[in-house]
Amino acid sequence: MNMFSGLEISATAMRAQRIRAEVVTANMANAETTRTDQGGPYQRKQVVFAASRFQRQFAGTAGASAQAVRVVGVVPDPTPPQMRYEPGHPDANAQGLVAYPAIDPVAEMADLMSAVRSYQMNASAVNATKQMIQQSLDLIR
Secondary structure, X not given: OOHHHHHHHHHXXXXXXXXXXXXXXHHHHOOOOOOOOOOXXXXXXXXXXXXXXXXXXXXXXXXXXXXXXXXXXXXEOOOOOEEEEOOOOOOOOOOOEEEEOOOOHHHHHHHHHHHHHHHHHHHHHHHHHHHHHHHHHHHHO
């Protein structure tokens, strides 16, 4: 693996973490949404990651192979909604229960912090790799 493969691996991880952060913020924004266009409460979403191999041809290398991160999909969480007794709510059923999304704001915030930290670490790896490439070029001069 060469330095450019390291940049690409970090870039794929940064893309994946950006998507994860977007999904988490959507979950947090809809934590109290009791009615959607599909009917029923908002359903929490989760990001599914996978590692994939990629090969790139670089000058002087024979198809360097490395692991990259990719988002396989964004899937709904199968956890059933939380039922709260609120008989005056417009979305209450005959028993006075309202279905709220099964979203734990503390867990979502921790997930968001994890995504941000992971993004930052990959950005640091990109910067370190750029510095190594620059130093290598300076040695050639």
